Amino acid sequence: MASAARQPNRRLKNLIDEAEMTYQAVATAVRAVAAEGGVSLRTNKSAVEHWVSGSVPAADTGRFLTAVLSRRLGRLLRPSDLGLAADDEPDDDASVGLALSGDPLTTLQSIWRYELDRRRFLLKSAYSVAAAVLPLDHLRDAATRATAAARTGHTIGMAEVQAVRDMISAMTDLDERHGGRFGRTALIAYLRDDVAPLCRGRFRTDEVRRQMLSAASRGVHLLGWKHYDAGQHGLAQRYYLQSYALAHESELTGHAGFVLRTMAMQGLRLHRPEHCLDLAETGLTMAKGKVDFPTEALFRVVHAHTLAKAGHPQRALDETRRARALLAADPGDEPPFWALTWGPARASVFSRTARVHETLGDHHAAAEQYARAASARPRGNYARVVVLDLANAAEQQLKRGGVEQACATWMKALDHLDGVHSVRTRKAVLGMRADIARYRARGLRCAVELDDRARDLLASA
Numbered sequence: 001m002a003s004a005a006r007q008p009n010r011r012l013k014n015l016i017d018e019a020e021m022t023y024q025a026v027a028t029a030v031r032a033v034a035a036e037g038g039v040s041l042r043t044n045k046s047a048v049e050h051w052v053s054g055s056v057p058a059a060d061t062g063r064f065l066t067a068v069l070s071r072r073l074g075r076l077l078r079p080s081d082l083g084l085a086a087d088d089e090p091d092d093d094a095s096v097g098l099a100l101s102g103d104p105l106t107t108l109q110s111i112w113r114y115e116l117d118r119r120r121f122l123l124k125s126a127y128s129v130a131a132a133v134l135p136l137d138h139l140r141d142a143a144t145r146a147t148a149a150a151r152t153g154h155t156i157g158m159a160e161v162q163a164v165r166d167m168i169s170a171m172t173d174l175d176e177r178h179g180g181r182f183g184r185t186a187l188i189a190y191l192r193d194d195v196a197p198l199c200r201g202r203f204r205t206d207e208v209r210r211q212m213l214s215a216a217s218r219g220v221h222l223l224g225w226k227h228y229d230a231g232q233h234g235l236a237q238r239y240y241l242q243s244y245a246l247a248h249e250s251e252l253t254g255h256a257g258f259v260l261r262t263m264a265m266q267g268l269r270l271h272r273p274e275h276c277l278d279l280a281e282t283g284l285t286m287a288k289g290k291v292d293f294p295t296e297a298l299f300r301v302v303h304a305h306t307l308a309k310a311g312h313p314q315r316a317l318d319e320t321r322r323a324r325a326l327l328a329a330d331p332g333d334e335p336p337f338w339a340l341t342w343g344p345a346r347a348s349v350f351s352r353t354a355r356v357h358e359t360l361g362d363h364h365a366a367a368e369q370y371a372r373a374a375s376a377r378p379r380g381n382y383a384r385v386v387v388l389d390l391a392n393a394a395e396q397q398l399k400r401g402g403v404e405q406a407c408a409t410w411m412k413a414l415d416h417l418d419g420v421h422s423v424r425t426r427k428a429v430l431g432m433r434a435d436i437a438r439y440r441a442r443g444l445r446c447a448v449e450l451d452d453r454a455r456d457l458l459a460s461a
Helices: 010-019 023-036 045-053 059-073 104-117 119-123 134-141 158-178 184-199 206-229 233-250 255-269 276-287 293-309 313-328 345-359 363-375 383-399 403-415 423-441 445-460
Strands: none
Touching: 010 045, 010 059, 023 045, 023 059, 104 184, 104 233, 134 233, 134 255, 158 184, 158 206, 158 383, 184 206, 206 233, 206 255, 233 255, 255 276, 255 293, 276 293, 293 313, 293 345, 313 345, 345 363, 345 383, 363 383, 383 403, 383 423, 403 423, 403 445, 423 445
């Protein structure tokens, strides 16, 4: 008996028409979204034609296609909206974590279950532009909810909060020394089995509850950062959203804004600037004049970067000057726990200022600021970011024609690479080898020696 004829996918056709995209444009966008997650596809115009005719793309490809149309149309779509799953077939896993409704701890339990049990799906999930605006909508529309505490026999005090902070600080130190691939499963287990139950416990005071939620937010933020460092931006975004939700519930001044700052940085990194300026400006508004000077400088320098990307060069430079002035002023109070994510504020301000100059095409100033950032970090504690700062400085030096200076700076970067397991540092080394290939081909000694050393390090890793 002949099989039933394949039915055209009218839902997909209508969404592509609404998006005003050609099939070739859809195919190109699907490949680009997949590449963000480290997946290489060969999707072409013919593949899109087959999907519209009724064939079903592979599960991963279907999710990338969903992300493409979500970005283009400015709303969060699910595979079933594209006719890629039956209406009665649950596809909640496709959007798990991409919402700010309900209890963030419950949402996190779902993410952890999917990540640990169905790792392949979430590690390849795509960054969602539609979801990037959710915190801004949340601030405008959502009423603050109190955590529904489970009434246990134990009353939680600041000693438990400090224990959580100590553990997350230790895991942060390991992350900075060894990279995002190190200790992710251990961090998930700690947050799931120890921290989440504490957040639902009985607290001595409401201030203790707020501090515990803030500490939990910092831990979830670190988990997002680990996946960011591994190049898994869709999953990182989910963790940032839930970190934001916990920080918002904590009501600690500035903390939720700090997560918005991180989300702006991620959007810039992925060349998805749609909401970055709004995220950075909202975060700064939540913090300026309410936190210590070095912490405010962290907010301002990311705001400067978003201004530069948005085409406001003078405003961007003015904002970097304000950030530097804050660093030079009386620091006042100690930075809050949630602001200690990337080590000394000075180093972070220098590094982000370098990105502003790089965006504006000033390679000399960018190289200087990247070098200052690397020098401002304690030796041995921040190996990964020192590698990246020095590699970025070398890249700027090379763009100015200083190949020997760039090779010397890259050599310094490689000095810090041993024991670091990071997709970003590996990409930096691969990019360096591509940049100096033409100089190696000419027999330039410094390029030959640098390339040989980089090749050996990559092979050993």
